[in-house]
Amino acid sequence: MRIRKRNFVGCAIALLIGCLVLAFLPETMAIAWHMRYGRTAKLANYAGSYDMRVPVLWWGLYDEGRWDITLINERGYLRRSLGDHRWARVTFSVKPEPVPGIERESALPQADRLMGTSTTTSKLIMAGQPTICFNAHNAKYPDIADIDCVPETTTRGLSASFLGDRSLTSEFFALLRGATKNY
Numbered sequence: 001m002r003i004r005k006r007n008f009v010g011c012a013i014a015l016l017i018g019c020l021v022l023a024f025l026p027e028t029m030a031i032a033w034h035m036r037y038g039r040t041a042k043l044a045n046y047a048g049s050y051d052m053r054v055p056v057l058w059w060g061l062y063d064e065g066r067w068d069i070t071l072i073n074e075r076g077y078l079r080r081s082l083g084d085h086r087w088a089r090v091t092f093s094v095k096p097e098p099v100p101g102i103e104r105e106s107a108l109p110q111a112d113r114l115m116g117t118s119t120t121t122s123k124l125i126m127a128g129q130p131t132i133c134f135n136a137h138n139a140k141y142p143d144i145a146d147i148d149c150v151p152e153t154t155t156r157g158l159s160a161s162f163l164g165d166r167s168l169t170s171e172f173f174a175l176l177r178g179a180t181k182n183y
Contacts (some may be wrong), residue, residue: 026059026074035061041069043158045094049182050127050158052175067092071175073148073168088164090172092179097159101132101150108134116140124149124173127158127181145169149176 021028034056041060043054054060056071065091071090108119117136124131126149133149145166151157158179162172 023078024076025035026072026076027079028076030057030059041071041092043067043069043092050092050094051180051182053178055171055175058090067095068116073164073171086165086168088162088172090164090175091161093130093159093161094157095159097150097155100102100154101134101152104134104150106131123152124176126160126176127179129154129157129181131159131176133176143164145172147172 034054037054037060039054039162041054041062043050043052043066052069052071054071055073058071060070061070062068069092071088071092073086073088073090075084077084105121108121111117112119115136118136119134119136122133122135124133130152131149132152133147136146136148138144138146143166145162145164145168147162147169149160151159158181160176162169162180
């Protein structure tokens with residue numbers, strides 16, 4: 001009888017832990033990622049390496065050569081069922097851009113007309129380099145932000161993009177300001 005009770009209690013605890021992991025799967029992934037990589041994501045190429053601080057409930061996916069990392073912020077089943085549907089994907093890359101940001105800015109009117117968007121630009125310093133950010137607004141999806149930040153005058157350096165809930169853009173810009181270049 002005592003063995004049956006222990007088996008029942010053990011199975012109940014395992015089932016409870018499994019349900020909690022499933023209810024908070026993205027959060028569990030974030031904790032596991034931080035246990036493996038710590039609080040900093042690192043990218044490197046021939047021009048240098050970059051460090052980005054990763055917030056606690058975000059987790060990342062590196063590409064094979066560690067030239068790109070995509071940081072993911074999602075809500076688990078329980079938080080989504082309680083009404084928090086926010087999500088975001090942020091990609092940092094050290095791959096060369098096809099054209100500098102200053103040339104992309106001059107092509108904005110034509111690109112906006114073709115894509116049916118209106119794009120605003122802002123400038124900031126990311127990892128010590130002048131950067132220009134393109135924030136595309138689409139009337140069909142007003143709650144979704146699509147932001148692309150590239151080096152202003154060169155094709156080499158750190159670039160970043162954001163796709164997700166507009167309410168999380170402040171976290172994106174905090175990530176940009178916190179990026180550092182290691183010389």
